[in-house]
Amino acid sequence: AQSVSQHNHHVILSEAASLELGCNYSYGGTVNLFWYVQYPGQHLQLLLKYFSGDPLVKGIKGFEAEFIKSKFSFNLRKPSVQWSDTAEYFCAVNARIKAAGNKLTFGGGTRVLVKP
Amino acid sequence: NAGVTQTPKFQVLKTGQSMTLQCAQDMNHEYMSWYRQDPGMGLRLIHYSVGAGITDQGEVPNGYNVSRSTTEDFPLRLLSAAPSQTSVYFCASSYQWTADRTFFGQGTRLTVV
Numbered sequence: 001a002q003s004v005s006q007h008n009h010h011v012i013l014s015e016a017a018s019l020e021l022g023c024n025y026s027y028g029g030t031v032n033l034f035w036y037v038q039y040p041g042q043h044l045q046l047l048l049k050y051f052s053g054d055p056l057v058k059g060i061k062g063f064e065a066e067f068i069k070s071k072f073s074f075n076l077r078k079p080s081v082q083w084s085d086t087a088e089y090f091c092a093v094n095a096r097i098k099a100a101g102n103k104l105t106f107g108g109g110t111r112v113l114v115k116p
Numbered sequence: 117n118a119g120v121t122q123t124p125k126f127q128v129l130k131t132g133q134s135m136t137l138q139c140a141q142d143m144n145h146e147y148m149s150w151y152r153q154d155p156g157m158g159l160r161l162i163h164y165s166v167g168a169g170i171t172d173q174g175e176v177p178n179g180y181n182v183s184r185s186t187t188e189d190f191p192l193r194l195l196s197a198a199p200s201q202t203s204v205y206f207c208a209s210s211y212q213w214t215a216d217r218t219f220f221g222q223g224t225r226l227t228v229v
Contacts, residue, residue, distance in 0.1 A: 009156060032216070043206065043220040044159075051216070090158055102147035102166075102210040102218060103174065106158035 002027035002093050006107035014115050015083055021076040021110050023091030030096040033074040034104070035065055038088045047089075050074065051096075061085070083116045119143070122207050122221035129197040129228045137192040137224050139207030145219075147210045148190040152176065152203040153223075159206060165190055197228045 007022035025031060032051050036044040048059025055067040065076045074091060091107040123138045141148065146167045151159040151174075161174030163182040171182050179201060181193040190209075194201060204225050210218040 004158075006158075043222050045220075046218070049216065092159075102149060102208075102212070103161055103164055104149075104151075104159070104208075104218065105175075106151075106160070108156050108158045 002031065002095055002105045004091055004093055004105050004107035006089075006091055006110050008110045009108065010111045010113070012113045012115065013081060016080050017114075019076075019078045019081045019085070019112065021089055021091075021112075023074045023076065023107055025072050025074065025091075025093045025105075027072075027093065027095060031093040032096055033065075033067060034092040034094070035059065035063070035074070035076050036090045036092060036106075038090065038109075040087070044090065047076070081112075081114045083114050085112060086114045087112060120207055120209050120219045120221040122205075122224050124224060125222065127224060127226050129194070129226065131197060131199060131228060133197050135194050135197065137194075137205055137207075137226075139190045139192065139221060140188050141190075141207075141209040141219070142188065143209065143211070143219065144187060145209035145211050146187065147212070148184070149174070149208045150180070150182065150190070150192045151206045151208065152201075153206060154203050162192065162205075194226075199228045202226060202228045 003026045034049045035047040050057045050067045058064045088109045088111050090109050092104045120141045149164040150162040153159045165171045165184040207221040
């Protein structure tokens with residue numbers, strides 16, 4: 001079974017600061033990797049995903065993530081945050097075998113507060 | 117509107133009561149799942165389905181039942197509610213098994229007193 005850990009539970013930063021959220025996963029096989037965002041009171045929205053190819057993936061709202069296979073990591077970055085980036089961020093993995101169906105394993109989430 | 121629809125949005129139950137959380141999607145997705153979201157624990161998979169008539173347990177299935185009689189609907193039943201089931205529940209669906217383009221419902225906030 002796979003597991004996902006997110007290193008920071010809470011992050012507080014000021015507008016224009018850079019953001020990096022750590023994500024490590026544990027699984028013996030190949031995975032698909034995702035970052036989701038949940039704005040207050042809303043459902044999850046996909047920020048970006050990695051299936052294969054270039055390990056640096058760009059998503060919506062200026063976010064990007066880098067897959068480092070040797071470190072089992074998929075860290076999320078944004079060079080300059082805005083107040084509207086205040087949200088909870090979830091890293092998730094899906095084992096790349098058909099028997100796994102569309103099951104996603106999520107990390108515990110990181111709450112990001114951006115102060116104006 | 118296309119998407120995943122969950123009802124109700126809010127529910128308060130007394131310990132021991134039963135209820136069904138409804139989930140419907142109109143995208144003809146084969147794959148559907150139920151997750152619960154608890155602070156600091158992310159989302160955890162309760163049950164999932166890979167097609168009509170096929171369901172299986174996820175990480176935290178105890179106290180919950182599901183069935184999938186149609187492609188569109190995937191209800192989650194709480195058999196005898198307990199305070200530990202206080203949570204936010206999300207239904208999700210996707211077309212492919214790779215979890216690409218997974219759609220989430222708006223969530224059901226359940227409180228068991």
